[in-house]
Amino acid sequence: MGVLAWLTDPANWTGPDGVPARTLEHLVIAALAMALGLIVAVPVGVWLGHTRRASFLTTSIGNLGRAIPTLALLVILASIPQIGVGDLAAVLALALFSIPPMLTSSYVGVRDVDPGARDAATGMGMTGGQLLWRVELPLAAPSILSGVRTSLVQVVATVSLAALVGSGGLGRYVVDGFARQDETLVLVGALLVSALALGTDWVAGRSTRRMVARGVRPAAGSGSEQLQIARVTGEQRAWSGGAAAGWAGAYVALGALVVGGLLMAGGRGNAEDLRIAAFNFGESKIMAAMYEDLLTDAGVAVEVSELSSREVISPALEDGAVDVVAEYLGTYTEFLNKQVNGPDAPAVANSDVAETLAAGRRIADPLGITLAEPALAADQNAFAVTREFADEHGLVTVSDLAALSQTQPLVLGGPPECPTRPFCLPGLEEVYGAQITEFVSLDAGGPLTKQALSQGAIDVGLVFSSDGGVSALDLVVLDDDQSLQTVDNLVPALSDRAATPGVIAALDALAVTLTTEDLIELNRLVDIERRDAGEVAEEYLVTKGLLTTSS
Amino acid sequence: MNSDNPWLSWSYVQDHWRELIAVGFEHLGITVAAIALACAVAVPLALLARRHPSLAGSIIGISGVLYTIPSLALISVLWPVFGLSPLTVVVALAVYALLVMVRAILVGLSEVPAGTVDAAVGMGMSDRELLWRVQAPLALPTALAGLRIVTVSTVGMVTVGALVGYGGYGSMILAGLYENAYHAKIATATICVVLLALVLDALLLLLERQVTPWVRGR
Numbered sequence: 080m081g082v083l084a085w086l087t088d089p090a091n092w093t094g095p096d097g098v099p100a101r102t103l104e105h106l107v108i109a110a111l112a113m114a115l116g117l118i119v120a121v122p123v124g125v126w127l128g129h130t131r132r133a134s135f136l137t138t139s140i141g142n143l144g145r146a147i148p149t150l151a152l153l154v155i156l157a158s159i160p161q162i163g164v165g166d167l168a169a170v171l172a173l174a175l176f177s178i179p180p181m182l183t184s185s186y187v188g189v190r191d192v193d194p195g196a197r198d199a200a201t202g203m204g205m206t207g208g209q210l211l212w213r214v215e216l217p218l219a220a221p222s223i224l225s226g227v228r229t230s231l232v233q234v235v236a237t238v239s240l241a242a243l244v245g246s247g248g249l250g251r252y253v254v255d256g257f258a259r260q261d262e263t264l265v266l267v268g269a270l271l272v273s274a275l276a277l278g279t280d281w282v283a284g285r286s287t288r289r290m291v292a293r294g295v296r297p298a299a300g301s302g303s304e305q306l307q308i309a310r311v312t313g314e315q316r317a318w319s320g321g322a323a324a325g326w327a328g329a330y331v332a333l334g335a336l337v338v339g340g341l342l343m344a345g346g347r348g349n350a351e352d353l354r355i356a357a358f359n360f361g362e363s364k365i366m367a368a369m370y371e372d373l374l375t376d377a378g379v380a381v382e383v384s385e386l387s388s389r390e391v392i393s394p395a396l397e398d399g400a401v402d403v404v405a406e407y408l409g410t411y412t413e414f415l416n417k418q419v420n421g422p423d424a425p426a427v428a429n430s431d432v433a434e435t436l437a438a439g440r441r442i443a444d445p446l447g448i449t450l451a452e453p454a455l456a457a458d459q460n461a462f463a464v465t466r467e468f469a470d471e472h473g474l475v476t477v478s479d480l481a482a483l484s485q486t487q488p489l490v491l492g493g494p495p496e497c498p499t500r501p502f503c504l505p506g507l508e509e510v511y512g513a514q515i516t517e518f519v520s521l522d523a524g525g526p527l528t529k530q531a532l533s534q535g536a537i538d539v540g541l542v543f544s545s546d547g548g549v550s551a552l553d554l555v556v557l558d559d560d561q562s563l564q565t566v567d568n569l570v571p572a573l574s575d576r577a578a579t580p581g582v583i584a585a586l587d588a589l590a591v592t593l594t595t596e597d598l599i600e601l602n603r604l605v606d607i608e609r610r611d612a613g614e615v616a617e618e619y620l621v622t623k624g625l626l627t628t629s630s
Numbered sequence: 631m632n633s634d635n636p637w638l639s640w641s642y643v644q645d646h647w648r649e650l651i652a653v654g655f656e657h658l659g660i661t662v663a664a665i666a667l668a669c670a671v672a673v674p675l676a677l678l679a680r681r682h683p684s685l686a687g688s689i690i691g692i693s694g695v696l697y698t699i700p701s702l703a704l705i706s707v708l709w710p711v712f713g714l715s716p717l718t719v720v721v722a723l724a725v726y727a728l729l730v731m732v733r734a735i736l737v738g739l740s741e742v743p744a745g746t747v748d749a750a751v752g753m754g755m756s757d758r759e760l761l762w763r764v765q766a767p768l769a770l771p772t773a774l775a776g777l778r779i780v781t782v783s784t785v786g787m788v789t790v791g792a793l794v795g796y797g798g799y800g801s802m803i804l805a806g807l808y809e810n811a812y813h814a815k816i817a818t819a820t821i822c823v824v825l826l827a828l829v830l831d832a833l834l835l836l837l838e839r840q841v842t843p844w845v846r847g848r
Contacts, residue, residue, distance in 0.1 A: 145782050146827035148789040151820040154803050158811035232698065239700040240790065244807070253703045257793070262710065269703030276698035322758070333670040337720070340663025344656045344716035344796060359792075359805040385805065386795035391709075525808050548810040606810045611645070 082266050095517070096251075098271065104166075105248035105275065109235045111170045116177030116230060121223060124185025128219070129211050137186045144179030149237050152176060157244040157527075163534050164527040169241035169248075176237060177230040184226025188219030224287040231283050236276040239268070245520070245527040249275065255495035255520060257390060261422075352380040353402040353577050356392050359385050360525065361605040361612060362458060362545065362598065366405030366569060368616035369589060374403075376626050377585040389414055397446050402577035403586075408432065408453050409565025410460070411572065412439035413500070415446065426501050428565035435566050449578035453568035454590040456598040458545040460502050460524070460564050461556045465532055469555040476560040480539060481513035488516035492537035494523035503541055506563040529554065545595060547603035569593070592623050635813045642814035649802075650822060656716075657798025657826060660788050663720045665780060668727035675728075676735035680761070686736060693729035701726065701790045709794050719791030726787065727780045734776020738769030771845050774838045778831055785827040799823045 085091055092098050127133050152172040157164045162171065192215045200214045216223075239250030249272045256264030353374065357367035367383050374381045386392050386401070393414065395401040409428040412435055416427050419442055427438040432453060439450050462477055469475075472483050483489070497503035498518055507513045519536070521527040524543040532540045533552050542549050544556055571586045601619060604610045620626050643650065679686035704722045712718040742765050750764045789800025797804070799819040806815035838845075 142782065142831065143824065143828075145779070146786055146824045146831075147820065148786040148800065148803070148823055150789040150792070150800055151803050151816070151823065154807045154816055155820065158807055158813065158816060236698050236700045239702050243702070243804075250700065250702060253700070253706055257706050265703065265706045269699060269707055272703060273695070273699045276700075277695060280698065329673075330670060333666045336666035337663045337670070340659040340661070340666065341716055341720060343659025344663065344720075344798075359801065360808045361810075384795070385801060391794055522808075526811050529810075551810070609812065609814075 082263055082270065085263050085267050101247065101249050101251060102271070102275065105235070105238050105250075105272075108166055108169050108173065108238050108241065108246065108248055109231075112173035112234050112238075113177055113227075113231055115170065115174035116181060116234075117227065119174075120178045120181035120230075121185050121227070124182040125189050125211070125216065125219070125223070128186040128189025129207075129215060131190055134186075134190070137182060141179045141183035144176075144182075149173075149176050149240055150243070153241055153244045157530075160530070163530050163536070164245040164521065165531070165536060166241075166246045168244055169238065169246035173234050173237060173241065177234050180229045180233070181223075181226045184229070185219070185223045188222025188226075189215050191222075192218045220291045224290060228280070228283040228287055232276055232280045235279045236272065239272045245522065245531070251495075251520060352382045353582070354400070355381050355383045355403040356386050356395070356401040357383060357405070358389070358392070361547075362543075362602050363405060364612040365601050365605055365616050368613045369620060370403055370405065370571065370586065371613075372617055372620050372626060373585045373589060374582060377581055379582060379585070393418070393448075396448050396572055396574050399447075399574045399576060402574040403582070404572050405569050406450075406572040407458060407567040408439060408450070408570045409435050409502075409567045411450075411570070412442065413502075413565065415439070415442045415448075419446070422499070426565075430562040430564065430566055432566045432568055436570070439570075443572070447575045449573040449575070449583075451571040451573060451578075451583050452587050452590040453570040454593045455568070456545070456593040456595045457566060457568040458543050458595075458598065459559075459567045460541055461544045461559065462507075462539050463532065463542045463549060463554045463556045464539050465535075466553045466555050468538060469557075474555070474557060476558040477507070477511055477513075477563070478560050480557055481507070481511040484514040489514070489539060490517045490519060490537045491515045491539050491541075492519040492521045492528050492531045493541035494528075495520045497541060502564050510561050510563045545598045545602055547599060547606045551603075551607050569598075588625055589620075592625065635811070637813045637817040639814035639818070642818055646815075646818070650818065653798055653802060653819075654822060654826060656796065657785070657788055657823070660716055660719050660723070660791065660796060660798060661781070661784050661826075661830070663716070664723035664784055664788075665727055665777070667720060667724040668731050668780065669777075671724070672728055672731035672735060676732050676739070677761075679732070679736055680739055690729070690733060690736070693725075693732055696725050697729040699725075701787055702793065705790060705793055716791075716796040718794050719788065719796045722791075723784050723787055727784055730776050730780045730783075731773075734779075735769060735773045738772030738776075739765050741772060742768045767842075771838065771842050774834065774842070778834045778838070781830050781834060782827045785823060785830060789823065799826075 086098075094100065124137070127137055149172065152175055153168060156162050156172045157168040159168075162168050189211075196214055196218060197210065200210050205213065238246075238248045239253060242248060242250030242254040249268055252264050252268030252271065256262065256266075256268060355367050355370050355374075357363040364385070371381050371383050381403070384401075386395075389406075389411070392401055392404055393411075396404060412428040413426060416424050416438075427442070428435045436450065436453060443450050462480065464474060464480070472479070474480055474483065480489070491497070491504065491507070493503050497520070498505070500506075504515060504518055507515060519531065521531055521537075521540070524541060524546060526548075528537075528540040528542060529546075529548055529552055531537045532554055539557075540554075542554065542556065549556060571590075573582065597619070601615055604615045605612050617626075675689055679689050701722060704725065705718060708718045708722050712721060746764060746768065747760065750760050755763065788798045789803060791797035792800035792804045795801065799822050802819035803816050806812040806819065809815065
């Protein structure tokens with residue numbers, strides 16, 4: 080579906096996921112953040128400028144503030160238990176983010192008021208307060224307001240990042256679109272956020288101009304953006320050899336920096352080595368470390384890289400940029416099924432390992448992806464509630480939950496793709512007949528979902544059954560009594576060049592050994608005890624006698 | 631959750647210093663490549679705008695529009711084009727650096743006093759001599775100030791590249807969140823980003839002093 084078709088579909092303009100609701104959310108988050116930032120930054124900046132104190136401190140805060148990544152602010156605030164994931168973390172992080180430009184511009188604006196004007200005011204007998212209100216503030220207004228405008232536009236653009244930590248706003252379209260492999264949705268999100276930011280800039284530009292006293296306003300037409308650059312017209316000499324050599328030299332140097340930087344960033348290891356990829360969560364790192372040890376032990380040169388999502392890794396597996404990855408049988412089979420047969424293709428994975436493997440191989444083989452033998456260990460999707468909630472309503476199975484949903488509203492949290500995947504929202508409604516009042520888009524069994532559960536922001540969440548954090552947070556996994564979930568045994572997915580008998584034999588040895596109980600324990604050691612994934616993996620392999628040479 | 635989950639942990643640094651350094655090189659590499667790419671485009675654009683002042687408005691306008699595209703969206707949109715490589719992140723960051731660089735160069739050129747230009751013309755300088763002997767050196771401090779701003783903000787923005795697996799310390803920050811909120815990992819990686827930004831800023835300040843010695847007496 081094209082962007083235009085999406086935007087003209089009335090269905091996308093209503094409901095909590097519609098454009099008006101998302102835009103409103105976006106603006107409310109931005110407005111709250113700006114209000115908080117404004118209350119702090121402008122008075123402090125103005126006062127410091129008035130007293131001409133702490134110039135070093137103010138400029139340092141301005142510089143340091145730019146250096147702290149917004150992503151880090153968001154993640155830090157979201158992982159403070161008292162704040163948690165969602166809109167509050169977004170508002171606080173963006174408020175902090177909005178402070179430096181406003182603080183600096185207020186400080187500089189007041190500090191740089193013409194000393195003559197200041198002297199004249201003092202000479203007229205003005206007190207410090209009068210000087211500030213009647214002279215310094217009006218003269219500093221253009222500078223202060225330009226800082227406010229900069230912050231405002233940045234905040235409006237950056238609210239989109241907050242979707243990564245489970246907050247609302249137009250960024251949801253981008254994050255959800257990425258998770259659902261829906262390029263249209265990503266483009267729609269990019270377009271809407273950009274339009275909103277540009278619109279905000281335009282409105283802010285108009286209104287800040289009105290707020291400046293007439294005498295201080297730049298004359299109409301000669302806006303401050305208008306740059307007058309003196310140059311000589313007329314004689315233009317032809318290119319000389321020296322000038323050309325200078326340009327060539329400069330570009331060789333810049334090109335070297337680009338290539339050198341890219342090599343520094345991406346050139347890890349040897350092109351001959353097999354590349355093992357891990358998703359960026361503990362279990363996947365443990366699996367990657369075990370594959371690394373097993374293959375190294377079998378005399379295969381490998382390197383491990385950490386990548387974010389299946390959407391990134393799977394295409395890389397097809398074209399051989401990645402060679403080995405520990406996948407989840409049912410989920411990956413369905414992922415490839417949707418990729419090959421379209422988003423509305425009927426499900427081929429089910430709760431039987433052999434059938435799902437056969438279906439998965441039928442789809443993966445033509446893509447140049449080999450699914451090796453699945454491990455005994457599985458990490459299924461599962462619905463979890465807090466122990467308190469389970470005890471209160473006597474919940475043991477998902478059917479119990481469905482029964483409960485007939486009498487009271489239920490809020491479900493899960494990955495962005497949940498409303499479209501059979502194992503998630505549609506399955507709950509169609510297979511179990513549950514009535515879900517509201518769906519909250521969070522993450523795939525990650526910290527956002529678990530925190531939202533324990534904070535009571537959602538009643539039921541989709542988690543992973545082998546997650547050590549589930550029991551640590553006192554969450555209860557409900558029994559999937561209608562076999563909604565597909566089998567998600569860990570299975571090595573291999574690129575063409577990695578699918579050699581030697582590699583497959585080495586990985587098969589693990590497949591027949593690793594059980595779900597082992598996996599839960601390994602996860603616990605890494606996620607809860609904070610042990611190193613590589614160490615934990617090697618210890619396990621040594622204990623099970625899977626390494627011939629102990630390294 | 632786990633009660634023993636400190637934000638600051640020296641033992642975390644001791645156990646992971648190799649990883650921290652390796653990730654630092656990735657972060658630095660992406661930053662340097664993005665800024666070099668931006669400079670390679672910004673300088674000719676700025677000179678074009680100088681020669682044809684009517685273009686200045688549209689060059690700044692278009693790069694301003696690009697600047698407001700959220701980094702998350704730009705990286706997601708570029709990913710199908712450049713695939714699984716650091717180039718995706720580098721190109722996206724170069725787009726953001728571009729606006730600031732072009733604007734800084736143009737502001738620097740516009741701040742050259744008209745009297746100085748008149749004097750240079752009166753001495754019989756050609757347009758190219760005027761540019762390279764008078765305007766460029768006088769615009770250099772402003773352009774370098776722009777470069778410093780770009781460097782610091784690029785170091786911060788590299789983190790968003792975590793979305794496609796090349797986010798330097800950003801990948802660690804996001805991974806920390808997903809490992810049941812591993813506070814030490816998140817905090818250490820954040821501190822490393824800030825330190826990297828401060829070190830690069832200090833190095834550029836030194837460079838600025840070296841190449842524009844006449845500014846120092848201010």
